[in-house]
Amino acid sequence: QLQLQESGPGLVKPSETLSLTCTVSGGSISRSSYYWGWIRQSPGKGLEWIGSIYYSGSTYQNPSLRRRLTMSVDTSKNQFSLKLRSVTAADTAIYYCARDGATIYGFDVWGQGTTVTVSS
């Protein structure tokens, strides 16, 4: 059974870089036809797609976050990661990683989420 688990610091200072990793177990991240995505949810708010990456390293990202965002994949570790630079309090959220079935299948497997707070 495919499982995803987010990891990373729970507290980041303003203007610094938020770094998270998602570890995939129970299946290979290199399986074709799926991307691997990040979604966040600000406190008491709705869901916002951050970006998605293919095992080859190809990405597509939310235009509103693109200039601050770097995504990467490590197939040897079955992991993918995100770095969000120059964070502010507005980046405080629960960050989820999920398997992205592109436009046809939606996000069909989710991690449990990790809370990131931006504060000095």
Add this chain to the structure above:
Amino acid sequence: QSVLTQPPSVSGAPGQRVTIACTGSTSNIGAGYDVHWYQQFPGTAPKLLIYGNINRPSGVPDRFSGSKSGTSASLAITGLQAEDEGDYYCQSYDSSLSGSKVFGGGTKLTVL
């Protein structure tokens, strides 16, 4: 504001049928992009409920159904149960502004 518009809340009594609308535009739902629906309970991750407009993943009861027409989509829940109470989100793809996956603002379902 979200690119996809949902009612903030809906409610219904046990056993009733409720629907949740998701209104988009010609750059997302109206452009033919599929709509997906997610169910979320407090403190938990969203769960895929409907994909590709009308399809249910394995394990999702047939009380849940999806439809799409023009620039809108809809989630219907029949035989409402207390455990259905939670938040529901629609999601699609928007081709404007370099393209982006977009979510609706979410609908809080209350079972009376």
